[in-house]
Amino acid sequence: MKKGLVIIGAGIIGVMTALNLVEKGYRDIVIVEKKYPGSGGSFRCATGIRASFTSLEHVELMKRSIQLWPLLSEKYNIPYARHGYVWLFTREEDLEMFRCIVDFHNKNGVPTRIVSPEEIAELVPTIKTDQLVGGVYDPLAGKASCFKALLNPLAYILRKGVKLVESTTVYKVLIESGRARGVLTDKGVIEADKVLVAAGYGSKKILRESIGVDLGLRNIPKHALITEGYQGVFKPLLIDWETSSYIVQVLHGGFLIGSSLPEEPDKPPRSRLKYPVKAVNVWIRYFPWLAYTNIMRYWTGYYVMTPDHHPLIGPLSTVENLYIATGFSGHGFMMSPAVGEVMANYILGEKPNVPLVEHLLPDRIIKGRLVKEIAVFG
Numbered sequence: 460m461k462k463g464l465v466i467i468g469a470g471i472i473g474v475m476t477a478l479n480l481v482e483k484g485y486r487d488i489v490i491v492e493k494k495y496p497g498s499g500g501s502f503r504c505a506t507g508i509r510a511s512f513t514s515l516e517h518v519e520l521m522k523r524s525i526q527l528w529p530l531l532s533e534k535y536n537i538p539y540a541r542h543g544y545v546w547l548f549t550r551e552e553d554l555e556m557f558r559c560i561v562d563f564h565n566k567n568g569v570p571t572r573i574v575s576p577e578e579i580a581e582l583v584p585t586i587k588t589d590q591l592v593g594g595v596y597d598p599l600a601g602k603a604s605c606f607k608a609l610l611n612p613l614a615y616i617l618r619k620g621v622k623l624v625e626s627t628t629v630y631k632v633l634i635e636s637g638r639a640r641g642v643l644t645d646k647g648v649i650e651a652d653k654v655l656v657a658a659g660y661g662s663k664k665i666l667r668e669s670i671g672v673d674l675g676l677r678n679i680p681k682h683a684l685i686t687e688g689y690q691g692v693f694k695p696l697l698i699d700w701e702t703s704s705y706i707v708q709v710l711h712g713g714f715l716i717g718s719s720l721p722e723e724p725d726k727p728p729r730s731r732l733k734y735p736v737k738a739v740n741v742w743i744r745y746f747p748w749l750a751y752t753n754i755m756r757y758w759t760g761y762y763v764m765t766p767d768h769h770p771l772i773g774p775l776s777t778v779e780n781l782y783i784a785t786g787f788s789g790h791g792f793m794m795s796p797a798v799g800e801v802m803a804n805y806i807l808g809e810k811p812n813v814p815l816v817e818h819l820l821p822d823r824i825i826k827g828r829l830v831k832e833i834a835v836f837g
């Protein structure tokens with residue numbers, strides 16, 4: 460088989476890139492997926508979407524994504540709601556630091572604001588606020604169904620002629636005379652003019668095998684659980700900054716909780732009894748009623764981290780026609796609409812329509828041009 464473009468990985472990033480290409484009339488695409496679409500990070504995510512970051516690159520990328528989410532929702536029937544985020548602070552020094560961050564947001568078009576414990580109680584029915592010194596409200600933030608966001612556009616592009624090859628592992632990108640010419644898989648070679656590595660946790664290994672470096676990628680195991688579903692209790696996603704934990708009532712009603720445990724990079728993620736204990740203990744301080752809800756499911760997955768917590772997006776300068784979109788450091792779902800758009804720009808030889816993403820080219824890691832972000836949690 461010879462194609463125009465091979466996309467490695469049928470996660471949200473590979474699918475959104477293919478969708479943008481199809482919408483621009485480019486359909487000569489095969490997506491090669493090791494297991495099944497969504498089986499990596501994309502179906503394990505907490506569905507959160509926000510622009511309240513601390514780097515201009517992230518803010519600009521997310522402002523564009525937040526413009527696109529309602530359009531995608533309408534066109535591809537993806538449940539999406541702009542329900543906001545509330546960042547919760549128990550320590551004065553954290554609230555002080557976030558005053559500067561809110562200032563930075565407001566100067567750059569993100570309308571966050573500091574809120575008092577009383578306002579938090581209005582935004583978040585049933586919350587106990589006695590240990591809070593304040594919070595930050597991000598009204599642009601929201602959530603969407605991670606299942607429909609991937610499966611509905613995928614069904615559309617398959618109808619338009621994109622090919623999907625499942626249960627097939629890519630070992631490496633084939634490179635000849637400094638140019639990508641296809642991929643080697645466990646089922647043979649697929650030749651192509653261009654290759655996009657969008658393989659989430661698998662990208663590190665593929666890059667090492669193909670170009671000899673892994674660009675500083677680290678797969679960090681993460682944990683999440685979900686309770687039985689209830690009718691709407693509170694709308695915003697909440698972040699407990701002190702414990703790096705979050706809770707969100709997802710659109711189908713369950714309370715999804717994420718909280719970080721110390722983990723070694725690149726180890727297979729495994730369930731740990733410690734996890735539900737920690738997650739529940741963080742959130743029953745705020746919602747004592749949570750102690751009486753049943754946990755339905757507990758799962759693990761990876762955050763694919765880069766040294767500066769920003770994704771690697773764009774072409775690789777050392778290999779012609781090889782593109783990378785990975786290392787989303789826990790934010791790939793929310794960014795996928797804008798990333799799909801800029802990756803389609805790059806693949807078609809256009810300028811990215813979010814110009815600041817040029818600071819996020821994969822080569823920056825080798826050149827030591829890192830970009831700073833501190834608002835990472837979970």
Ligand SMILES: Cc1cc2nc3c(=O)[nH]c(=O)nc-3n(C[C@H](O)[C@H](O)[C@H](O)COP(=O)(O)OP(=O)(O)OC[C@H]3O[C@@H](n4cnc5c(N)ncnc54)[C@H](O)[C@@H]3O)c2cc1C
Binds near residue numbers: 493681
């Ligand atoms: C617990 C948890 C909560 C999260 N919450 C959020 C959130 O609220 N908001 C947010 O924006 N992000 C969140 N994330 C991060 C988000 O899920 C990821 O950033 C996003 O899904 C990355 O998408 P992707 O397409 O790059 O990778 P993936 O979804 O992992 O897709 C990559 C695909 O490549 C395939 N693959 C791997 N290796 C190979 C190979 N060798 N050959 C062929 N195929 C291969 C995989 O099977 C996979 O299907 C969360 C992640 C976790 C684990």
